[in-house]
Amino acid sequence: MPYWRLSAYYFCYFAFVGAFSPYFTLYLKALSFSATDIAVLMSLMQVMRxxxxxxxxxxxxxxxxxxxxxxxSALMSLAGFSVFFFTDSFAGIFLGMALMSFFWSASLPLIESVTFAHLGTQGHRYGSVRAWGSVGFIVAVIGLGVVLDWLPIMAVLWGTASVLASIFLCSLAVPEAVRPLAHSASASLGDTLRRPEVKALLGACFLMSAAHGAFYVFFSILLVDHGYGKAMVGGLWALGVVSEILVFMFMPRLMRHYSLRAILLFAFSCAVLRFALTGWGVASAALVAFAQVLHGATFGAYHAAAIAAVNRWFAGRLQARGQALYGSLSFGAGGMLGGLVSGLGWETIGPAWTFTLGSGFALAGLLWLVWGWQPGLGEDGTDRPDGGGR
Structure with a gap:
């Protein structure tokens, strides 16, 4: 398995997220866009997903x-991002975001399927590869946060563009993997989607991403508005991702002792607490820090368990489609809903209640999982139509 080449790709891919998500909203605010404008522009990422x-x-x-x-997709993402250097109008940035997002969102589901194809029967090692993406996020979010305390906000564009270029270079080094042969009796896409545990997981993932909407769009703005410096903002983002890395490192052991369903129920429970603490406890750095530690559960454990279930249930030639469906319904549709709702809520009900809506989305997802995915159903692939595991 090309461990280091895959890890390098994940490092750069999520370094882009670390440079873009926390700081591009501050760049948009510096251009005097309203909260609704910012939410619409950032939600384009989710629309394209x-x-x-x-x-x-x-x-x-x-x-x-x-x-x-x-x-x-990596090359065209860079081309789309370059539009931001030539315009500061809403229409121009909207066009650049649409172009960049359309191509950028293409790559992750495909890389995930390539990674699992390389891993083969060692799917439990996914966390150790994906953890390098979290390291890349930390390097970018801390590094750019320190830079922005000394340089103008325009440095966001130069830093992010350089990371996009590195994604393209890393993509050239990743080798293709042999596709797993689909069993002749394996289920069709429609049969798989009709399974109750599959519907419950995808619906809950949609709600989990909606729960994160206010966080990804407005967390940095919330902190800056309450007097936190940009380096501190970067440090709090990084704290969450450090906890995510630790969870990824322990996921193989956790998956041997707990079912995917149990891990997901714990992650959703943590999300209910996390976003309420973020909204109402922002005046306390200690509470915000604790809420960020919960990111290890609300993203790290959640994503590792969810993607393992998708890889298990969408076998053979359905693997890329399954990863794409998971990404589009959760990070795409769910993230879009959460981002747009948070933009409307920010200027009407205020930041605290906007984050509380995130807790509400997480609670709805938790209940859907409890009722829709019965204990033992869909675990270890034993109830697949082909009767086999991964």
Missing amino acids: VLAPNLWGWLAEHLGVRLPIVRL
Whole structure:
């Protein structure tokens, strides 16, 4: 398995998230955009994650290739981002965001399927590869936060563009993997989607991403408005990702002792607490820090368990489609809903209640999992139509 080449790609991919998500909203605020404008622009990332992954996943399945699409998406993402250097109008930034997001959202589901194909029967090692993405996020969020305490906000554009260029270079080094052979009796996409545990997981993932909407769009703005310095903002983002890395490192052991369902129920319970603490406890750095530690559960444990379930249930040629569906419904549609609702709520009900809405989304997802995914159903792939595991 090309461990270091895959890890380098994840490092750079999530370094982009670390540079872009916390600080691009501050750049937009510096351009005097309203909270609603910022929410609309940032939600374009989620809109494209609804549309693009399924299109690119379908194309990869029919062409029988994944990495050429990943490389094209990296190059075109950089081209779309470069638009920001030439305009500060809402229309111009909207166009650049749409172009960048359409191509950027294509790559992750395909890389995830390539990674699991390389891992083969060692799928439990996914966390150790994905953890390098979290390291990349930390390097970017802390590094750029320190830089922004000394340089103008325009440095966000230069730092983020350089990371996008590195994603393209890393994509050139990742080798294609042999696709797993689908069993002749394996389920169709429709059969898989009709399973109650699959519907419960995808619906709950939609709600979990909606719960994170206010956090990804307004967390940095919330902190700066309450007097936190940009280096402190970066440090709090990094704290959350450090806890995420620790969880990823322990996921193989956790998955041997606990079911995927149990891990997900714990993660959703933590999300209910986390976003309420963030909204109402922002005046206390200690409370905010504790809420950020919960990121290890609300993203790290949640994502590792969810993607393992998707990889288990969407087998063979359905793997890329399953990853794309998971990404588009959760990070795409759910993130879009959460981002837009938070933009409307920020200027009407205020930050604290906006984050409380996130807790409400997480609670709804928790209840859906409890009632829709019965204990023991869908674990270890034993109830798949082909009767086999991974």
